[in-house]
Structures are given as structure tokens and as C-alpha cells.
Amino acid sequence: MSKLNFSIFRLIKAFWNTSISKELEYRLNLFIEIISVIGNLSGSLFVLSIFYKGGFNLGGWTWSESVVVLAIYTILDGLTTSILQPNLSRIVQQVQDGTLDFVLIKPVNSQIWLSLRVISPWGIPSIISGFLLITYTFIIGKKILSLYSILLFCLTLISSIFILYSLWFIIATTSIWFVRIWNANEVLRSVLVAGRYPISAFPAGLRFVFTFLLPITFLTSVPAEAILGKISLSLIIFSLLFSLALLFLSNKFWNFAISFYTSASS
Amino acid sequence: MPIISARSVSKIYKVSEKAPGLKGTLKHFFERRIRIIKAVEQLNFEISKGEIVGFIGSNGAGKTTTLKMLCGLIHLSSGSIEVAGHNPEQRDRNFLRQITLVMGQKQQLIWDLPPMDSFRLNAAVYGLSDRETKRRINELSTMLELDNELYRPVRKLSLGQRMKAELLASLLHRPTVLFLDEPTLGLDINSQIRVRQFLAEYNYKYGATILLTSHYMGDITSLCKRVLLIHDGKLFYDGLLSDLTNKLSPYRLVKLSLTDSDSAHFVSQFGQLVEYDDHLVKLLIARENLTEVLTTILNQFKVKDIEVTDPPIEQLIGKLLKSGNI
Amino acid sequence: MKLKHLNLAYTLLSTQYALMLEYRAEIFLWAISGILPLIMYGIWSEAGVSIGLGIDSKWLFSYFVSAFIVRQFTAVWVMVSFEEDNLEGRLSPYLLQPIYPFWRYFSSHVAEQITRLPFVLLILTIIFIFNNQLFWFPSPFKVFLSIIAIFIAFTVRFLLHWIFAMICFWNDRASAIERLLLLPYLFLSGLVAPLDTFPEPIKNIALLTPFPYVLSFPAKLLAGHNVDIFNGFLNLILWAFVFFIIGFWAWKKGVRHYSGMGA
Structure with missing residues (x-):
């Protein structure tokens, strides 16, 4: 078992090497990505500033607290660009042209393989600028970060990444039945935009949806509350358990889909 | 009076190169090394109306480049080409109406619709009347032995059926100069023979000029009296297929x-x-x-x-x- | 000659419509993914910043729902399909046919809008069922004007993207540039925040670009808000004209380059 795990990470390293050199062929992209990140951030900050102009606040969050939410959103967006989008869009394609068979006959965990097969360096500017923005708000606010809140932040961020990944993966998995499901991921992405703002800024109905139907709260608001020190320990534990449960569910769902795929396709 | 003539045609490309590995990648990212490649050099030939000419040579010899230059898709670096009285590079509408290009490895039919829809579209593009379109589709589909396949989505067709439909779509406007790049690629032997017979028939019926490349020698030997052999971008042989033996061996x-x-x-x-x-x-x-x-x-x-x-x-x-x- | 063109337009559109019907499931999902204005409505209606600008919740509702509708019918993806056609070698046969390939893409967009229409109506019905107290009735004349405005707005966006799609002739991954085009559209068009809430200098800058006219203007027309109709149409037509000229020039240049490098 440990040998298998070792080999898959070696494999992924090899995959990432080739995908990075492939991507770096396109120099234009670096330029585009940097401009796009700067533009996106300044645009989002501008919209936020409109809300705060009249001294109002979003759902009880101050300006700098909302900026932290936006920063976390930017980090997750970068991860989506780098890992989720390039890999999970391939699943659909592989089901379509039948190359999924080649993956399934390999002696490695197919979910890990499919989820980490390629990496795109173009999400890195987003990830970096997200972290920079968080650091900046803390320097400006002259707040001191305790090691404890950094730890809590890391825990909640990891659980938010797991949740995000599971949502993407579950939708991508459905492509085994509905080959043209890819746009469902676009739907997911478009709803996740709500994560740019604290969830408590939404009306009660939407708050309910974003907490219980689509757990966007756990993606950005919860990690932000963790680093801002305004969160209860029980919510953190709940968020972790919830993410692990989703991860587990995504795996079960994948195995179920595969058994369907291998028995149904000819 | 030849329908196709090429005079000292050359084509030069610039390509960038990359060394393997991360170091090579990074170096390549910041600084690109450019190399010049001569795809085609000093090509001279003439083809008369109604001829079927085989265009042979190994991979990368410059066949596809030459075909594309003859259609006007690629501009020449030097020399001149005349096809059906036109300079292909101008892509004059009257010129475009007379030619067609079929590429075995690329398809123009709309993947998710039956071929019939693509035909209708092409007919409108070339301004054919409904009656004429129907007549031509009937005629060509009989020649190609296509029938119910015309009403099934392209993705559901076999490779052979798809290629036949592809040919029909490309010949609907009844071009007189046909450029065929590997038209039988990947087809089984029966479909290959069918396509060959069809091309011979089309050539006979409409006096069309055909220039085709193929890796299947059967295509060449059964269709072409004359061959052009190109190697490393240079014309190595131009003459009867039967005399090529003497030259080669x-x-x-x-x-x-x-x-x-x-x-x-x-x-x-x-x-x-x-x-x-x-x-x-x-x-x-x-x-x-x-x-x-x-x-x-x-x-x-x-x-x-x-x-x-x-x-x-x-x-x-x-x-x-x-x-x-x- | 005229009749032939009409026949060509009809055939192009009907073929593309048949194709789009094959993709109806995707188009439905795509229609849903345009919900950004509705999410923004959620925030705006709760934030209460608007007090003092003469903006109330009814105003916000009609504005963002109209923005949603306008966005649905001004969606443009020509850069992606042009890039795909280029990479997969379909562009060469297109170039050999006696028709400006522009029309293939344009007609496929229009066909997609027709396919999308019932889905948008469905979504709107659901929205109105949940918010019936905020319902508004625009005058038929305004609706008529806004339909025209939406179509011109779509044309302007299409032409703008067409210009950038031409970069595919030089760089085969040019569709990444689409992300850059999306930025000013997102923040300056009024999609996430009505222009009325912008600080004056930024609003003035935005009005110098085509973006407010392709979203905010038709949306306000449809919402029945006060808007300078003449100025809006003038700007739309002006921008369409400018982009048309540039687009045609870029196409000529692109084809020449494409033929120079090898198809």
C-alpha cells in the first residue's frame, strides 16, 4: 500500500513536470493572468468600496474583514484555475472519447490520478495575491496574528479546499451518465461567486441556500472568521468533519459511477 | 494549356526550438531560438486538365504544404502558382468555386448533425438551387453508395461512411480541381476501393483534375498514371508511374x-x-x-x-x- | 443575387439552430450560470446602501432582473470556437468556401439565443413567482426598443470579441485573452453594481467605454428606468461601426499572416 502511494506521487511529479513545460510554451498567458488578477482584485475592491462608501457594512462585517473574505475567495479561485478546472474538465473528455479506460486499467487510485493529473501554473498569481492581501489587511489594521488563529485558519482553509474539490469532483463524476455535463461545473462556478462576500450579507433565503444546500459559507466566510478570531471551536470542528464527510462521499460516488461505467459500456 | 502550373515554388518556415527538461523550458520561456526550415524548394510542375496525379513522398516531405499552397491557404515564399487561370493566393470567389480540398485526417461535416444538414449548408454557401442540390446529392450518393447514412448524425457513422459523406460535401459544388490529402486514411480495404472507384468515376464524368497524396500505394497504382515524387521538399521524380521503377531500382x-x-x-x-x-x-x-x-x-x-x-x-x-x- | 443571400442566411441559421437544439441541455445549464446579476441583487437588496440615491428595492429588482435578461442574450463565445476551429484544422476548409466565415459564427450565436429563449422564460417565471410583489410592467414600446438595443449590444460585443479572436491567427491559445475582455465588462457595464452608485469620476470614465451601453443601457430601458434613449442608441451604433471596421481589417491581416505561416 505504501509503495503504491509512493509511486503515485512520483507519477504525479512527472505529470506536473510535463504539464508545466507545456503551459510555459504559452508566454502570453503569464501576462494575461497577472493583468487579470490585478484587474479582478481592483474591480472587486471597487465594488466593495461602493458598499462601504455610505458607512454601511455587509452583514455586520467591517471593510477589512470583507477584504479578507475576498482574499480567501481569490486563493480558492487560483486553486480552481491551477488544479480543479484543468483536471476535472478532462474527465468529461475522457468519458467522451473512451480514454478513461486507460486510466481505469492502471494499478493506481483512479480518483487521485484524475484529480491531480495536470497542473496549470496560471492560478499561482491569484493564490499569491490572495495571501498578500490578507497580510496587507493585518498590517494596515495593526493587528497581531496569534499562532493559534493561524492554525485555525489553516484548518478551516484545508476543509474549505476539500469541500470545493468534492463539489467539483461530484459534478464531474456525473459526466459518466450525462456526457455533456461540463456546463454544470460552470453553474457551480457561477454560484460560487457569492463567496466573494460574507454570507451574512445575503437575505435570509439565500443565506439558507448558501449554508445548507451549497456550503459556500464554509468556503470563504468560515476561514475568514477563523483568522479574524471570531469563530467558535465547535464550528471549526464541524467544518472539518463536514469536509471529510464530503470527501468520503465523493470517493464513494466515484466508485459507484465507475462500477456503472465498466458494466454499462461496451 | 495546363490547369495547374507551379514555377520554382519555395516555402520557408521559422520554428522555435526547446531543449528538454525544466531548464530548457525556462530558457525557452524567456528566449526563443529560431530555426529556418525549408519545407519546399524550387518546385516545378504542370498538370493538364483531366489528369489524376499521385503526389508521393515520406512524411514531412512537403506534400501537404504544397497542396495548401495550390489552394491558396499558404502563401509562397517565392515562385508562382497558377490554378485554373487564377493565382490561388488571391482566393478569388471564382477560383474557390472551382476547387476543393479534402483532408483525410480532418473533417468539415458538423459532428452532431446528419450529413444532410452539412450538405444543405454547403449548397447555400455555393448558391445552388434546391432542385439542383437534390439532384447532385442523389447522383453523388448513388456513386458513393451512401443511403440512409445521410440522415444519421455524423458521430454515429463509421469512418468509411464519414469519409464518403465528407467527399460528397466537398464535391457538391462540382469542383473541377480536386486536392485530396490522404483521402483513404484509416479506411478498411473495401471502403478504400469504393473511394478509389468513385474518384475514377468522378474524374471520367466531369473531366476533373485530381491531385492526391496517399500512403496506400494501392490508391496511387490504381488511380494515377503519373506521379510526382517529392523528397525533402524537392521534386525527385515527375513522370509515368511505370517508368518510376527504372529510376528507383x-x-x-x-x-x-x-x-x-x-x-x-x-x-x-x-x-x-x-x-x-x-x-x-x-x-x-x-x-x-x-x-x-x-x-x-x-x-x-x-x-x-x-x-x-x-x-x-x-x-x-x-x-x-x-x-x-x- | 439578393434572394440567394437570403437563402444562405436562412440555411445558415436553420442549420445552426438544428445543431444548437442538439446541445439544449448545455444551453440550459449555461443559461443558469448567468445568475451573477441575481446574486448581486441579493447583496444589494440587503445592504441598504442605496438609500439616498433614489434607489429602492423595486428599482434594484427591475434593474438586476433586466441585467440578467440582457446578459442572457448578449453572451459571446466566438473566441473559444474560433480557436477550436483553428486548432482542429476546420478553418482551412472554411477559408476555401466563398463566404466570409464571420457569418458562420454570428449565425451560430443567434441560433443559440433562439434555443435559449424558452429556458430564460422559465427562469424568469420562477423568479417572478418568488418575488411577485416586485413585478413591474414595462411599456410595449420600451420592450420593443430594448429588444433592438439588446440585439445591437450583442452585435457590439460580438464584433469586439471577433477582433480579438483574430489574434488566434498569430497565437493558437489566444482565447485566454477573453478573460481580459471580461474584466471591464464585469465591472464597468453595470453587471455587479448599477452605474448610478459609482463615484462620479469613475462613472464618467465608464461611459467613455462601450461597456455600459451593452448592458446597463438596454437593462434600464427594459426596467423602465429613466435613460437617455437617443444617446444610448447613438453610442451602440457608433461602437458597432468602429468595431466592424477594425474587425474587418484584422481579419484581412490575420488571413494574410495565416497564409504566410502555414495553415
Whole structure:
């Protein structure tokens, strides 16, 4: 078992090497990505500033607290660009042209393989600028970060990444039945935009949806509350358990889909 | 008056190169090394109306580049081309109405719709009336033996059916100059034969000029009297297919059947041994001293039977295409 | 000659419509993924910043729902399909046909809008069922004007993207540039925040670009808000004209380059 795990990470390293050199062929992209990140951030900050102009606040969050939410959103967006989008869009394609068979006959965990097969360096500017923005708000606010809140932040961020990944993966998995499901991921992405703002800024109905139907709260608001020190320990534990449960569910769902795929396709 | 003429046509490309590995990648990212490649050099040929000409050569010899230059998709670096009285580069509408390009590895039919929809679209693009369109589709589909396939989505068709539909779509406007790039690629032998017969029929019926490339020698030998052989971007041979043998192989194949099995060993020293099996010897003997050598053999050994032939052209060209050497 | 063109337009559109019907499931999902204005409505209606600008919840509702509708019918993806056609070698046969390939893409977009229409109506019905007290009735004349405005707005966006799609002739991954085009559209068009809430200098800068006219203007027209109709149409037509000229020039240049480098 440990040998298998070792080999898959070696494999992924090899995959990432080739995908990075492939991507770096396109120099234009670096330029585009940097401009796009700067533009996106300044645009989002501008919209936020409109809300705060009249001294109002979003759902009880101050300006700098909302900026932290936006920063976390930017980090997750970068991860989506780098890992989720390039890999999970391939699943659909592989089901379509039948190359999924080649993956399934390999002696490695197919979910890990499919989820980490390629990496795109173009999400890195987003990830970096997200972290920079968080650091900046803390320097400006002259707040001191305790090691404890950094730890809590890391825990909640990891659980938010797991949740995000599971949502993407579950939708991508459905492509085994509905080959043209890819746009469902676009739907997911478009709803996740709500994560740019604290969830408590939404009306009660939407708050309910974003907490219980689509757990966007756990993606950005919860990690932000963790680093801002305004969160209860029980919510953190709940968020972790919830993410692990989703991860587990995504795996079960994948195995179920595969058994369907291998028995149904000819 | 030739319908296609190419005069000292050359095409030069610039490509960037990358060393393998991360270091090479990073270096490549910041600084690109450019190399110049001559795809086609000083090509000269003329093709008359109604000819079917085979265009052969190994991969990367410059066949596709030349075809695309003849259609006006690629501009020349130097030289000039005239097709049907037009300079292809101007992509004049009257020129475009007279030609077609079919690429075996690329398709223009709309993947998710039946071929019929693509035909209708093409008919509108070329301004054909409904009645005329129907008539032509009927005619061509009979020639191609297509029937119900026309009403099924393209993605549901077999490769052979798809290629036939592709041909129909490309010939709906009844072009008189056909450029075909590997039209039988990947097809099974029956579909290949069907496509060949169709092309011959189309050529006969409309007096169309056809220039085709193919890796299947069967296509070339059954369709083309004349071939252009291109190698490393240069025209190596232009003439009858039957004469190509002389150029490619200065040898003849001699089959000798001997009464005495011991002498077979000695006989094999007179030429390049191809096969040696007890009483039977196959030798390649240079053309210029064929009679001389044969006389010697007949004088010295007891020969039961003798047969002199050209080595099969398919084998010769096939070998050439594989090795890439001439 | 005229009749032939009409026949060509009809055939192009009907073929593309048949194709789009094959993709109806995707188009439905795509229609849903345009919900950004509705999410923004959620925030705006709760934030209450608007007090003092003469903006109330009814105003916000009609504005963002109209923005949603306008966005549905001004969706443009020509850069992606042009890039795909280029990479997969379909562009060469297109170039050999006696028709400006522009029309293939344009007609496929229009066909997609027709396919999308019932889905948008469905989504709107659901929205109105949940918010019936905020329902508004624009005058038929305004609706008529806004349909025209939406179509011109779509044309302007299409032409703008067409210009950038031409970069595919030089760089085979040019559709990444689409992300850059999306930025000013997102923040300056009024999609996430009505222009009325912008600080004056930024609003003035935005009005110098085509973006407010392709979203905010038709949306306000449809919402029945006060808007300078003449100025809006003038700007739309002006921008369409400018982009048309540039687009045609870029196409010529692109084809020449494409033929120079090898198809």
C-alpha cells in the first residue's frame, strides 16, 4: 500500500513536470493572468468600496474583514484555475472519447490520478495575491496574528479546499451518465461567486441556500472568521468533519459511477 | 494549356526550438531560438486538365504544404502558382468555386448533425438551387453508395461512411480541381476501393483534375498514371508511374529454378540474393549487365526454369517511404 | 443575387439552430450560470446602501432582473470556437468556401439565443413567482426598443470579441485573452453594481467605454428606468461601426499572416 502511494506521487511529479513545460510554451498567458488578477482584485475592491462608501457594512462585517473574505475567495479561485478546472474538465473528455479506460486499467487510485493529473501554473498569481492581501489587511489594521488563529485558519482553509474539490469532483463524476455535463461545473462556478462576500450579507433565503444546500459559507466566510478570531471551536470542528464527510462521499460516488461505467459500456 | 502550373515554388518556415527538461523550458520561456526550415524548394510542375496525379513522398516531405499552397491557404515564399487561370493566393470567389480540398485526417461535416444538414449548408454557401442540390446529392450518393447514412448524425457513422459523406460535401459544388490529402486514411480495404472507384468515376464524368497524396500505394497504382515524387521538399521524380521503377531500382528480379540444389549456392554469387530455398534462387541483377550474367549462369549451371521481372513498385516505393532515403 | 443571400442566411441559421437544439441541455445549464446579476441583487437588496440615491428595492429588482435578461442574450463565445476551429484544422476548409466565415459564427450565436429563449422564460417565471410583489410592467414600446438595443449590444460585443479572436491567427491559445475582455465588462457595464452608485469620476470614465451601453443601457430601458434613449442608441451604433471596421481589417491581416505561416 505504501509503495503504491509512493509511486503515485512520483507519477504525479512527472505529470506536473510535463504539464508545466507545456503551459510555459504559452508566454502570453503569464501576462494575461497577472493583468487579470490585478484587474479582478481592483474591480472587486471597487465594488466593495461602493458598499462601504455610505458607512454601511455587509452583514455586520467591517471593510477589512470583507477584504479578507475576498482574499480567501481569490486563493480558492487560483486553486480552481491551477488544479480543479484543468483536471476535472478532462474527465468529461475522457468519458467522451473512451480514454478513461486507460486510466481505469492502471494499478493506481483512479480518483487521485484524475484529480491531480495536470497542473496549470496560471492560478499561482491569484493564490499569491490572495495571501498578500490578507497580510496587507493585518498590517494596515495593526493587528497581531496569534499562532493559534493561524492554525485555525489553516484548518478551516484545508476543509474549505476539500469541500470545493468534492463539489467539483461530484459534478464531474456525473459526466459518466450525462456526457455533456461540463456546463454544470460552470453553474457551480457561477454560484460560487457569492463567496466573494460574507454570507451574512445575503437575505435570509439565500443565506439558507448558501449554508445548507451549497456550503459556500464554509468556503470563504468560515476561514475568514477563523483568522479574524471570531469563530467558535465547535464550528471549526464541524467544518472539518463536514469536509471529510464530503470527501468520503465523493470517493464513494466515484466508485459507484465507475462500477456503472465498466458494466454499462461496451 | 495546363490547369495547374507551379514555377520554382519555395516555402520557408521559422520554428522555435526547446531543449528538454525544466531548464530548457525556462530558457525557452524567456528566449526563443529560431530555426529556418525549408519545407519546399524550387518546385516545378504542370498538370493538364483531366489528369489524376499521385503526389508521393515520406512524411514531412512537403506534400501537404504544397497542396495548401495550390489552394491558396499558404502563401509562397517565392515562385508562382497558377490554378485554373487564377493565382490561388488571391482566393478569388471564382477560383474557390472551382476547387476543393479534402483532408483525410480532418473533417468539415458538423459532428452532431446528419450529413444532410452539412450538405444543405454547403449548397447555400455555393448558391445552388434546391432542385439542383437534390439532384447532385442523389447522383453523388448513388456513386458513393451512401443511403440512409445521410440522415444519421455524423458521430454515429463509421469512418468509411464519414469519409464518403465528407467527399460528397466537398464535391457538391462540382469542383473541377480536386486536392485530396490522404483521402483513404484509416479506411478498411473495401471502403478504400469504393473511394478509389468513385474518384475514377468522378474524374471520367466531369473531366476533373485530381491531385492526391496517399500512403496506400494501392490508391496511387490504381488511380494515377503519373506521379510526382517529392523528397525533402524537392521534386525527385515527375513522370509515368511505370517508368518510376527504372529510376528507383536499377535492378531486375531474376527467379531461377535449378535442377541441382548444390549449385544454388554458387549461383547466388552472381547478384544480390533476395531469396534462397533449395532449388529456387531469387536474385537482383543490375539492368546493364543482365544478359551477360544470365548467359554465364545458363552456360555453367543446369537451369530448369527462368523468370525475369521488375521488382514490384509497391514494395519499392513503400520501402522508400519508410526509410525516407533515396 | 439578393434572394440567394437570403437563402444562405436562412440555411445558415436553420442549420445552426438544428445543431444548437442538439446541445439544449448545455444551453440550459449555461443559461443558469448567468445568475451573477441575481446574486448581486441579493447583496444589494440587503445592504441598504442605496438609500439616498433614489434607489429602492423595486428599482434594484427591475434593474438586476433586466441585467440578467440582457446578459442572457448578449453572451459571446466566438473566441473559444474560433480557436477550436483553428486548432482542429476546420478553418482551412472554411477559408476555401466563398463566404466570409464571420457569418458562420454570428449565425451560430443567434441560433443559440433562439434555443435559449424558452429556458430564460422559465427562469424568469420562477423568479417572478418568488418575488411577485416586485413585478413591474414595462411599456410595449420600451420592450420593443430594448429588444433592438439588446440585439445591437450583442452585435457590439460580438464584433469586439471577433477582433480579438483574430489574434488566434498569430497565437493558437489566444482565447485566454477573453478573460481580459471580461474584466471591464464585469465591472464597468453595470453587471455587479448599477452605474448610478459609482463615484462620479469613475462613472464618467465608464461611459467613455462601450461597456455600459451593452448592458446597463438596454437593462434600464427594459426596467423602465429613466435613460437617455437617443444617446444610448447613438453610442451602440457608433461602437458597432468602429468595431466592424477594425474587425474587418484584422481579419484581412490575420488571413494574410495565416497564409504566410502555414495553415
